[in-house]
Amino acid sequence: MGSLEGAGTQRTDMTVLSKRFFPPIIKALKPRRSVRQTGAHLNASTDATQQSVPTEADVVIIGGGSLGCQTLYHLAKMGVTNTVLLEKDQLTAGTTWHTAGLVWRLRPNDTEIQLLSHTHKVLTNLEEETGIEPGWINNGGLFIANNKERLEEYKRLQTIGKVMGIDSYLLSPQETKKLYPLMNVDDIYGTLYSPKDGTIDPHGLCTALSRFSTRAGAKVYENCSVTDILTSKGTFGSSVIEGVVTEKGTIKTKCVVNCTGAWANYISELVGISTPLVAMKHAYVVTEKIPGIENMPNVRDHDASVYLKLQGDALQVGGYEVDPIFIEKIQKEFAFGLYELDYDVFGVHIEGAVNRVPCLEHSGIKSTVCGPESFTPDHKPIM
Numbered sequence: 001m002g003s004l005e006g007a008g009t010q011r012t013d014m015t016v017l018s019k020r021f022f023p024p025i026i027k028a029l030k031p032r033r034s035v036r037q038t039g040a041h042l043n044a045s046t047d048a049t050q051q052s053v054p055t056e057a058d059v060v061i062i063g064g065g066s067l068g069c070q071t072l073y074h075l076a077k078m079g080v081t082n083t084v085l086l087e088k089d090q091l092t093a094g095t096t097w098h099t100a101g102l103v104w105r106l107r108p109n110d111t112e113i114q115l116l117s118h119t120h121k122v123l124t125n126l127e128e129e130t131g132i133e134p135g136w137i138n139n140g141g142l143f144i145a146n147n148k149e150r151l152e153e154y155k156r157l158q159t160i161g162k163v164m165g166i167d168s169y170l171l172s173p174q175e176t177k178k179l180y181p182l183m184n185v186d187d188i189y190g191t192l193y194s195p196k197d198g199t200i201d202p203h204g205l206c207t208a209l210s211r212f213s214t215r216a217g218a219k220v221y222e223n224c225s226v227t228d229i230l231t232s233k234g235t236f237g238s239s240v241i242e243g244v245v246t247e248k249g250t251i252k253t254k255c256v257v258n259c260t261g262a263w264a265n266y267i268s269e270l271v272g273i274s275t276p277l278v279a280m281k282h283a284y285v286v287t288e289k290i291p292g293i294e295n296m297p298n299v300r301d302h303d304a305s306v307y308l309k310l311q312g313d314a315l316q317v318g319g320y321e322v323d324p325i326f327i328e329k330i331q332k333e334f335a336f337g338l339y340e341l342d343y344d345v346f347g348v349h350i351e352g353a354v355n356r357v358p359c360l361e362h363s364g365i366k367s368t369v370c371g372p373e374s375f376t377p378d379h380k381p382i383m
Helices: 019-026 040-045 066-077 110-130 148-163 173-179 202-216 261-271 343-356 358-362
Strands: 059-062 083-086 141-145 169-171 190-194 219-221 226-233 239-246 249-252 256-258 278-287 298-301 306-311 314-318 365-375
Touching: 059 066, 066 083, 066 202, 083 202, 110 148, 110 202, 141 148, 148 169, 148 190, 169 173, 173 190, 202 219, 226 261, 256 261, 261 365, 278 343, 298 343, 306 343, 314 343, 343 358
Parallel strands: 059 083, 059 256, 083 219, 141 298
Antiparallel strands: 141 190, 169 190, 226 239, 239 249, 278 314, 278 365, 298 306, 306 314
8 A cells, every 4th residue: 555656647538438338237127126124133122012102211212223223322321221212113214224334434524534433433342242243344445536636635535534543545546456456447546545444234233232222221112103292382482392202102201312314304393393304316226246346345436426335246336316306205104115216317326337347337236226315405414
C-alpha cells in the first residue's frame, strides 16, 4: 500500500456504456416474491407471546428495525432498562430487512467518523457480549477517484481519518488492480482503501442487540401496534408525553423515541408534528456467481453513483438513484413488501457497475430488491 502514483498522467474518459450491456445481465432475472416473511429466530428475544404490555416504562421505543434495536441496546448499556420496544410486525420490518448493510469508516467530517467508529466498535464486540454472531464481515472498502477533484477529496478524507485513528491508504491504479484484479482501472486516478470497512447482516444485528437488551431487563413486543400517544398541555403551548396506547394496553411514560424510519410521520401525526422525511424506491440486484470475486473489498464509485458489495461469491450492485421514484405516502401495511424494479431508473447503476468490473457484462442477476427507503433533506440523521 503506497502513495498515489501517476495521478497527473494522461487518462481516458470514463466509458459511456450503451444498452447492449443490459441484455446479458437482465436475461437471467428470476421472479421474486413481493413480500418476504422473516425468520422465527428473531422471536426468541421478544415478549411477543405476552398478552399485555407493562403499565409503565421510563422509555418507549416505537419501531423494531436497526435504529430501534440500537436505541434499546445503548439505553441498556447506560443502565436504563425499564424500557419497552414496540414493533407492529416483526423485528427488522420496514427497511432494515432489505438493507445492503454496508459499513464505511470514512466520512467528510469528524462527527460522522466518530459515530461510525463507535458503530464499528459495537459490531465487532457484539458476539463477545451476547454469544450471538451478528453477521459482521470485515472485507475492506475502496473509494474510486475518477477525476483529480475526487482524488483531492480523498486525500483530505484520508487526513481527517488519520487524525481520528482510521487507517486508510491512497492507492495508485496499478496498486488498485493488484488488490482487486477484476476491476477496470484504466479510467481512474486512484482509490482510497479502508481495510476495516465491511458489511453487517441486519437480521443478525437486530437479534444480537435485542438479546443483549432483554437479558438486561428491557422488553420487546412484536405484533403490537401503537394506536395513540397521550399528551398533556405543557408550558408555552408545548405538549408533554403521558403515555402510549397500544393494541395490548396503555404504557404510562414520559419519553417516546420514534424509530419508525419511512413510517415516522404516522407516529409524528399522533402528537401533531411533522418529521422532514421523504420516502423513495431504493434498489439493488445480486449477481450470479462471479469467479475470482471472493474476498474482494466493497467498492463505492461516487461519480458513477454505484456501489459493489461483496456477497459471498457474487456481488450486490446498487447506488443512489439519480432520478429516483418518490413515494407520495408509504403504505402503512408494507412491513416486508417490495416493488417491481424499474430498469429505466436502475439502468445507470448497471452501466457504472459494468464499467468498473467488466466481467459483470456476462453475469446474470440472481435476485432483485426494490424497497422503500427514507431520506432527510441533508441526508443526515434526524434526532
